[in-house]
Amino acid sequence: MLDRHIPGVLRFHAPKGDLVPVVFDSPHSGLMFPPDFGSVVPRARLREAEDAFVNDLYGAAPQHGAVFLEALFPRTYIDPNRAEHDMDPDTIDGAWPKPLTPGQKSSKVGSGLIWRTCHPNTAMYDRKMTLAEVSNRIETYYRPYREALREAIAEVHSKFGQVWHVNCHSMPAFSSEKSPEGRAGVKRPEFILGDRSGKTCEADFTNFVSDELKRLGHQVILNDPYNGGDLVVAYSNPAKGIHSLQIEIKRSLYMDETLTVPNGGFDRLQRNLTKLVEAICAYAQRRVRNA
Numbered sequence: 001m002l003d004r005h006i007p008g009v010l011r012f013h014a015p016k017g018d019l020v021p022v023v024f025d026s027p028h029s030g031l032m033f034p035p036d037f038g039s040v041v042p043r044a045r046l047r048e049a050e051d052a053f054v055n056d057l058y059g060a061a062p063q064h065g066a067v068f069l070e071a072l073f074p075r076t077y078i079d080p081n082r083a084e085h086d087m088d089p090d091t092i093d094g095a096w097p098k099p100l101t102p103g104q105k106s107s108k109v110g111s112g113l114i115w116r117t118c119h120p121n122t123a124m125y126d127r128k129m130t131l132a133e134v135s136n137r138i139e140t141y142y143r144p145y146r147e148a149l150r151e152a153i154a155e156v157h158s159k160f161g162q163v164w165h166v167n168c169h170s171m172p173a174f175s176s177e178k179s180p181e182g183r184a185g186v187k188r189p190e191f192i193l194g195d196r197s198g199k200t201c202e203a204d205f206t207n208f209v210s211d212e213l214k215r216l217g218h219q220v221i222l223n224d225p226y227n228g229g230d231l232v233v234a235y236s237n238p239a240k241g242i243h244s245l246q247i248e249i250k251r252s253l254y255m256d257e258t259l260t261v262p263n264g265g266f267d268r269l270q271r272n273l274t275k276l277v278e279a280i281c282a283y284a285q286r287r288v289r290n291a
């Protein structure tokens with residue numbers, strides 16, 4: 001596997017040394033704003049939606065033999081963690097050529113494939129998107145990212161017969177009115193692991209990651225309220241040995257959420273996540289050896 005870089009779109013970090021059957025991806029830490037974005041929301045406010053620094057927190061993954069993929073564009077431009085048909089028809093000027101199914105927890109609250117609003121209920125655009133604009137975002141950003149992830153998972157799976165995909169995110173310390181809790185002000189735990197209640201990976205893996213994080217001194221909740229977005233559903237198939245797990249980290253553990261800068265907790269969390277990466281890579285190798 002070779003390092004790959006599509007400027008402004010994605011960076012694919014190939015493993016250094018021997019490959020292990022683990023793929024990490026960070027779909028929401030991109031901050032390169034495409035010139036045709038055209039949102040009326042100031043950049044500082046758009047960055048509040050970013051899973052800032054998550055790419056740095058897991059930056060050690062390739063050193064431990066895992067593949068690591070990061071998106072370079074902001075999720076508010078187009079969200080790679082949404083199904084392609086999860087779009088609000090009201091955001092588009094004209095009729096989309098394919099059927100759309102706006103999701104209850106995504107498009108319906110303004111954050112589908114192309115975001116309609118950002119927190120707190122601010123319109124993203126003062127116009128409708130043209131069909132050409134939406135197509136360009138899908139073809140130039142969304143599909144290359146999804147395809148790079150799909151290929152990496154497939155390649156590792158074909159080599160080892162099993163693969164563990166870890167989908168890396170962060171979440172605000174408190175819910176907003178757009179959040180899955182359905183109301184603002186609910187305090188989040190330090191970590192939430194999402195496997196769609198056992199549908200996207202074996203319970204053994206979820207429990208392993210949960211136990212490791214607890215051993216490192218963290219508080220962990222499973223599937224509530226974040227049970228896993230589209231990227232853990234899209235390529236996983238636990239019966240065939242393809243496991244995907246979503247990890248949400250509470251942002252206040254490592255950053256100032258208003259200024260989008262690391263806080264005093266960053267270094268400790270990065271060290272702990274490096275230990276977690278190491279433990280996951282060892283777990284996957286053990287599982288493959290004992291298969």
Ligand SMILES: [Zn+2]
Pocket residue numbers: 028051168169170
């Ligand atoms: Zn995210």
